[in-house]
Amino acid sequence: MQSLTTPLLFVLALAVVGYFIAKSRALHVAGGDIRTLVSLPKQHALNTLLSTAIPAFGAVLIFALYSRITGTTPGWFLSLVILGLGITGFALSLIGIKTQTRARTYAERWIMGLLIFSSTIAVMTTVGIVFSMLFETFNFFGQYDWRDFFFSTTWSPNFRGNSDLGIIPLLWGTLYVSFIALFFAVPIGLFAAIYLSEYSGPRLRAVAKPAIEVLAGIPTIVYGLFALITVGPLLRDVFAEPMGLGQSASSVMTAGLVMGIMLIPFVSSLSDDIINAVPQAMRDGSLGLGATQSETIRQVVIPAALPGIVGAILLAASRAIGETMIVVLGAGAAARLSLNPFEAMTTVTVKIVSQLTGDTDFASPETLVAFALGLTLFVITLGLNVFALYIVRKYREQYE
Amino acid sequence: MKNSLLVSDARTKKRNAAEARFKTYGLSAIVVAMLALAVLLTSVLTNGLSSFQQTFIALPIELSEDRVDKQGNRDPAEMAKTTTIGYAPLLRAAIVAEVERQGLTTALSDKDLGELISKEAAATVRNRVLANPDLVGQTVTFDLLAAGRIDGYFKGRVTMESAALDGNTSPEALMIAQSLADAGVIDTKFNWNFFTAPDASVQRPEAAGLGVAILGSLYMMLVVLFLALPIGVASSIYLEEFAPKNWITDIIEVNISNLAAVPSIVYGILGLAIFINFMEFNQSSPLVGGLVLTLMTLPTIIISTRAALKSVPPSIRDAALGVGASKMQSVFHHVLPLAAPGILTGTIIGLAQALGETAPLLLIGMVAFVREYPAAYTPEAGLFGEASTALPVQVFNWTQRSDPAFVERASGAIITLLVFLLIMNAVAIYLRRRFERRW
Numbered sequence: 001m002q003s004l005t006t007p008l009l010f011v012l013a014l015a016v017v018g019y020f021i022a023k024s025r026a027l028h029v030a031g032g033d034i035r036t037l038v039s040l041p042k043q044h045a046l047n048t049l050l051s052t053a054i055p056a057f058g059a060v061l062i063f064a065l066y067s068r069i070t071g072t073t074p075g076w077f078l079s080l081v082i083l084g085l086g087i088t089g090f091a092l093s094l095i096g097i098k099t100q101t102r103a104r105t106y107a108e109r110w111i112m113g114l115l116i117f118s119s120t121i122a123v124m125t126t127v128g129i130v131f132s133m134l135f136e137t138f139n140f141f142g143q144y145d146w147r148d149f150f151f152s153t154t155w156s157p158n159f160r161g162n163s164d165l166g167i168i169p170l171l172w173g174t175l176y177v178s179f180i181a182l183f184f185a186v187p188i189g190l191f192a193a194i195y196l197s198e199y200s201g202p203r204l205r206a207v208a209k210p211a212i213e214v215l216a217g218i219p220t221i222v223y224g225l226f227a228l229i230t231v232g233p234l235l236r237d238v239f240a241e242p243m244g245l246g247q248s249a250s251s252v253m254t255a256g257l258v259m260g261i262m263l264i265p266f267v268s269s270l271s272d273d274i275i276n277a278v279p280q281a282m283r284d285g286s287l288g289l290g291a292t293q294s295e296t297i298r299q300v301v302i303p304a305a306l307p308g309i310v311g312a313i314l315l316a317a318s319r320a321i322g323e324t325m326i327v328v329l330g331a332g333a334a335a336r337l338s339l340n341p342f343e344a345m346t347t348v349t350v351k352i353v354s355q356l357t358g359d360t361d362f363a364s365p366e367t368l369v370a371f372a373l374g375l376t377l378f379v380i381t382l383g384l385n386v387f388a389l390y391i392v393r394k395y396r397e398q399y400e
Numbered sequence: 401m402k403n404s405l406l407v408s409d410a411r412t413k414k415r416n417a418a419e420a421r422f423k424t425y426g427l428s429a430i431v432v433a434m435l436a437l438a439v440l441l442t443s444v445l446t447n448g449l450s451s452f453q454q455t456f457i458a459l460p461i462e463l464s465e466d467r468v469d470k471q472g473n474r475d476p477a478e479m480a481k482t483t484t485i486g487y488a489p490l491l492r493a494a495i496v497a498e499v500e501r502q503g504l505t506t507a508l509s510d511k512d513l514g515e516l517i518s519k520e521a522a523a524t525v526r527n528r529v530l531a532n533p534d535l536v537g538q539t540v541t542f543d544l545l546a547a548g549r550i551d552g553y554f555k556g557r558v559t560m561e562s563a564a565l566d567g568n569t570s571p572e573a574l575m576i577a578q579s580l581a582d583a584g585v586i587d588t589k590f591n592w593n594f595f596t597a598p599d600a601s602v603q604r605p606e607a608a609g610l611g612v613a614i615l616g617s618l619y620m621m622l623v624v625l626f627l628a629l630p631i632g633v634a635s636s637i638y639l640e641e642f643a644p645k646n647w648i649t650d651i652i653e654v655n656i657s658n659l660a661a662v663p664s665i666v667y668g669i670l671g672l673a674i675f676i677n678f679m680e681f682n683q684s685s686p687l688v689g690g691l692v693l694t695l696m697t698l699p700t701i702i703i704s705t706r707a708a709l710k711s712v713p714p715s716i717r718d719a720a721l722g723v724g725a726s727k728m729q730s731v732f733h734h735v736l737p738l739a740a741p742g743i744l745t746g747t748i749i750g751l752a753q754a755l756g757e758t759a760p761l762l763l764i765g766m767v768a769f770v771r772e773y774p775a776a777y778t779p780e781a782g783l784f785g786e787a788s789t790a791l792p793v794q795v796f797n798w799t800q801r802s803d804p805a806f807v808e809r810a811s812g813a814i815i816t817l818l819v820f821l822l823i824m825n826a827v828a829i830y831l832r833r834r835f836e837r838r839w
Contacts, residue, residue, distance in 0.1 A: 068678055108728045115642065118634035121701070122656045125695050129666060134674030188429045195426025204430075211434050217825065219756025221792040222444065222814050228799060228806060230443040261436045264491055268433075294422035315661070322663025324759035329799060349665050349759070356672065356763050374669040378662065385661045 007079040008060065011086035015052040017078050022048035025097050039103040044093075047103040050110035053091035056082045132379065136371035143365045147371060155335035157355070157366045165369045165378065169335040173252070173345040177327060178320035180256025180341060181263055186313055188260075189267030196268075197275050198297060216265035220325040227258040227330030239342065246342035250332035253341040259326050263316045270315065275301060276310030307395035314388035318381045324349040348373050444818070447809025450555045454591035454606065457580070461494040461531060462539045484522040487799040491517050491525065491544065493591035501577065502583045506576040515569075516577060518545035520600060520607035526636060546586060547591075548606045548805050550577050556586050557804060594812060598771050599794065605805035608798070610813055612770050616686050616788030617755060619776065623690025623784060624697055624754050625770050629747055630703030631694075639702075640709045641731050655830040660699035667696050668763030676764060684765035686774065687784040692760045697750040704746025713839045748828040752821050755832075758792040765835040766793045 012290070013332070026041035029033070034041070063078055098104070141149070144165060152166025192212065196205055232249035240246045279302050286296040332344025332352060355370040362368075403409060423614035424447065433676070467490060471478045492514030499513060506513070513750075521544035528542075529535055539714035549569035560571045580586045597609025643649040675681050681688045687716035712735050720730035766789050789797070791813065798810040 067612065079544040104726060104729075111728060112638075115634050115638035118631045119638045119643070119652050121631055122508055122635065122659060122698065123652055125659060125670070126655045128674050129662070129670045131680075132670055133666075136673060146654070146824075156737075188432055191426045191429035192433055195423070195430055199423060199426060200430075208430050208434065211437055215433065215437050217752070218440070219758070219792060219817065219821070221756065221758045221795050222440070222818065224441050225795065225799060225810060225814055226443055229447060229811070230439075264433050264436070269799060292419045292509065295415065297422070319660060320663065324663070325796070326663045329796075349663070352665055352669070353759065356669075357578065357767055359767075362677075371669065371673070374666055378666050381661065382658065382662055388838070 007082040009054070011053060011056040011082060013088055014090055015049045016092065017136065018048040018052050019045040021045035022094060022097060025094060029097055029099055036099050038100055043107055044097050044101070044103040047092040047107040047110070048090065048105055048207065051093040052086050052112055055085040056090050056111070059085055088158045092098060108150055113163065123184070129378065133371050133375040137241055137370055137375050139363070140365055140368035142239045143368065151367070153337060157353070157369075161364075163318060167348070167366065167373065169337050170346065170348045170373070171350055172337050174321055174347040174349070176252050176341070176345060177256045177259065177331060177347055178317055181250060181259035181320045182313065184257060184260030185267050185316060186329050189264045190271050190309065192264070193268045194297060197272055197286055198293065198301075198313060205386050211267055212265045215261065216269070218262075220262065220323065223262050224325040224329030227254050228396075232330060235342070245340055248332060248342070248344045250330060250344045251330060251342045251343050255330035256341070258321055258330055259323060262326065263320060266316050266319060268310055269313035271305075271309055274305045274312065277303045277308070304397060307392050311388040311392040314384050318384040318388070321384070322377060323382050324353060328353060336371035348377050352377070401751070444811055444814055447808060448813075448815045451594060451808045451812025452591055453555070453588050454593060455551040455554050455586060455588045456543045457546050457586050457696055458495040458543055459491070459497070459498055459585070460539050461490055461525060461539045463490065465534050465537050468754045469536045470530055474536060475534055475650070476530045479530060479536075479556070481534065482526070484526055488521040489525050491522060494752055498585060499580070502580065502585065503536060503813065504576065504579050508570075508576060509574050512573060513576070513753075514548055516550055516573060516649050518547045518604060518606050520604050521545050542834070544575075545606050548803070550574070550586075551606050552805055553577060554581070554586075555808070556573065557808070586807045594674060594809075595816070598773065598791070599769060601795070602801050602803065605803050605809060608806070608809050610791065610816060612773055612792060613791045613794035613813070614816075615790050616689075616766075616770075617791045619686035619774070619784050619788065620690040620790060621751055623687060624693050624751060627690070627694040628701055628750065632698050633705055633743060635698075636702050636705035636709060637731055637736070640706050641727070641735070656699050656702055659695075660703065664696060664757055665763065667692050668760030670695070671760055671764045682781055682785045682787065684768050684770075684787045684789070685781065685785045686788050687782070688764050689761050689766060689790060690784065692764060693754040693757060696757065696760065697754045700748055700750040700753060704749070705743050706738070708742025708746065709735060711742065711839070726778045738837070741831060741837075745828045745832045746822055748831070752824040752828075755820060755824070756792055756817065758796055761793050762796065766790055767797060769797070791820075
């Protein structure tokens, strides 16, 4: 790509020079009187700059993609194309400078092209994610049977080959940790949201809401370290060893508890929005019939807000399933199917990290399995999000 | 039976009790959440604050010419041939002489006395001598890093009992260290090294620092700022102002809201597969890290920019159109400047989220042990192409090491990270308050 720097720099310089040339040419064509021009001189200048630069850089981008796919190297032909496009744009835009030329419209068309291109980057990201994972997953399934991957219950990668790579123990670990996380986060988050929106005065709200927001802003590595250093040994010394359930500081309970703390602000803020959206008229009607405030909340407000709350729980579950750092540091690396929450159990995300940062050869099934795991994770979280949206949309009551 | 408002019957009492219980549940939920936050911050602070202090030994070292400058010509290139192994006896002699000068006795051999000093200290002395060759032949007082176990002793991590079982130190070493501290030779003071030094090997936790990590994170934030902000603002302008309501626009909007919910590790896989394998950028470079973080921050910036653009009232746009501006001129010259504070706040918050991300950076290879500061631009590696590490990844690296001194370092690094995040969020809130306009 080094050989392209010179023509690109030349085109860039040409564009900047063209800006000033176009400005003076526009003034010249107008005979010194700007009022005879349809477009301002600086719009002519902008048009020249964009006409020179954008086609050339666009060509480079297209060729970069083409060369990566087909493996051809950029040669003198590409440099010629770049220079040709730049000079053509330069010349055509300058020749077209007349009093009646609507340069503003042309310049704005170029800008609109840039805006549309930026918007498609989001689509290209999704396409890139799906395509990259699909490609490597097909490579993986070419080397390892898909039935064994989805249905085998052992996970034991062996760098010499002949590994057992079943996803079921990993899925079990993921679901178990997420279940414990939601078990802690949903009641606490929901009750906190109810109290903050229905009962609390402005002073408590001014203290509690920022505190819960701070919990949301803490990076997950901090939670991971907290799980590793404080929560893990605490749970092992106070609960696991006296009860004889395990000796490991890394366990499902550790990761689940800390992940629950992380999810509290998520559940709380989403539920808060939903509860506030229930119209006051319903609460007033219930209170007017003689219910206490807690009865109103339990029997009127929560059922009305239920679809939204279920959607919030599903989104929190999706977040919990995709979480990495807390489980890497808190849950351990042992893939097993066990009901004991004080044992170390690993999850899909931990194995993605460990398989891709290991020393195995990239084309071996032990490394490629990470892409299959990633695709499964992506599909599960996407499915949960879509399902949450569907539930909210289907059961939402329209209050006017 | 007559009911009176002034006398509660049994059922009302039950209902009131249920009400009081319900309120307690809500209040205790809030208390539990705030307690969890307090415990988290306290645990991080107590573990990490000690990493900002470090134990140093002040020793006069005789830089004798026959050891340091064998050719006698004060030429740094020639003197560089003496490695740190050649400097170690000088340091050992210095501490033995100091112990004698203070009139202390110890059962330790000279070699064991030399172990009180960190192995990193020889490199420090050598670098200073190579930078100032005229120091040769003089006796210069150096502030040397104490060894990891000695540092641990003064911070309470290492005790006499544990030293008896430890292969790296002994109770006699701790006792002589205590005597030297009482004499003023050993001192624990603020550790600037923690922020400027690069990472150190597993055996030398006392020398490990965040310099490379902070630099790498800074480069990545620059990449994110220069890529995510223009692309995000351009997409938001298109979607908010210009996009027609057809199925293509629907697909773009659905994509953006889906991308906001994708787990961060999937972005890491994307970075590995496309940026490293397909486009063959350098592994573990801040450029690739910055590109991955850009893709992650893009949905956040787009959502907050759209909210900022939406909040500008239509009267501004109509007024601009009324005096003859085109749609694009009205957006770029009128709406965008007015929405700028909201866009800025959203960008800062997006950057703060990107600073704390770890999982995608692990997958693109930033787990490497990097000793040299990465340069911003080199001809071989390109812009931001040299291998580097990042602040949260450095924390993860340190937690994987077995020496408990690294636990203290990791907590200290987290305190640094949280301070950066606090500053960024405070700046965002301040800017929002200062420039917010109520229409």
